[in-house]
Amino acid sequence: MKKNTIDIITMGCSKNLVDSELLMSQFEVNGYKCTHDSKKPQGEIAVINTCGFIEAAKEESINTILEFAQAKDEGRLNKLFVMGCLSQRYQKELEAEIPQVDKFYGKFNYKQLLQDLGKAEVKACDGKRHITTPRHYAYIKISEGCDRHCAYCAIPIITGKHVSRPMQEILDEVSQLVADGTKEFQIIAQELTYYGVDIDGNRHIAELISKMADIPGVKWIRLHYAYPAHFPWELLKVIREKDNVCNYLDIALQHVSDNMLQKMQRHVSKQDTYDLVSKLREEVPGIHIRTTLMVGFPGETDEDFNELMAFVKWARFERMGAFTYSEEEGTYSAEHYTDDIPEDVKNSRLDQLMALQQNISAEIEAEKVGKVMTVVIDRKEGDYYIGRTEYCSPEVDPEVLIPTVEKQLRVGTFYKTKITSSEEFDLYGTTLL
Known part of the structure; x- marks a missing residue:
């Protein structure tokens, strides 16, 4: 056990990773040595940053906490702290179930941990991060929370309403990272295209990305987690015209049948979805679209699934992930729908969808040979x-x-x-x- 060493373990998404990096920076100016996702944790203190998005992620987070709780029982760890989405949502239950954890923090009060260790938050270091990715790329979180209320999603319950970071603060962070050697930026948020609406009622994502692209030394900018409803079309002009904004957009579509989109409360129609994909390809020639789709949502019929398969054949997504529906307590679908699709049907549909995508991906990648x-x-x-x-x-x-x-x-x-x-x-x- 190494004295004054803290092991940080990050579960889930890159948004959590940014929080871990902010915390590591504060620990280090307070004299601690930090390791991140070490294969052999040896610190006297461990901090687990949890994910609570879907059942599988929750299980993984709990199993990780239990592993470290056992290490503490065996005397291989002095203190164990837990933060992030899972403890934001289930703090009381976790406190009762896993007493070995010294303290649970939510998603927004984790810097309290410094005080609880007898340290102070160093204001001069506020916003600075210990980058855990390879030095040449970093994630930039431009907002937190989500105002969408898709029927299946627990994120708004965990993170609360959408809050945009001030634009100048984001641009200053990018400039500082460029000075430190970062060249590539993955722009992330729960809902990227909503950026700025909470500030003055307008979407400012196109303006933000345009200004970011103008910072000397920024080589690549890549956009993650857009939303299909009320898409800000002016963003496509920025992607098309700025050489360092990658021809890439991550936009989770989830489904295509009107029946499913309506039940999911996605506020778009099948025709809207086809039109959106067409416009993305028309406005930004060569764009690579990454999307996520869901199968097995309550009430999904064979016809709904066949519409989804036909859509994927038509859209030919360059990148596509898919997952089966998992009921999350507190969500609209958990309270109003019955999880009525058998697991074997869900898994069969997932396998069919991914087999189709595998062939599409193979063809798209083969087209790059010789280029x-x-x-x-x-x-x-x-x-x-x-x-x-x-x-x-x-x-x-x-x-x-x-x-x-x-x-x-x-x-x-x-x-x-x-x-x-x-x-x-x-x-x-x-x-x-």
């Missing part, structure tokens, strides 16, 4: 350098594998790369120096 693309190198792994094109977000999208025997490449550097072959989800290439 020269810009690739940023993320890491070296075995016999390959692993990189990404502008169409690929870290950890979730295809990667480009470049043999190490060819040339010595530097992590965080961008190279012109000729794509030589492809697989369903990954590409192989050779750099042109």
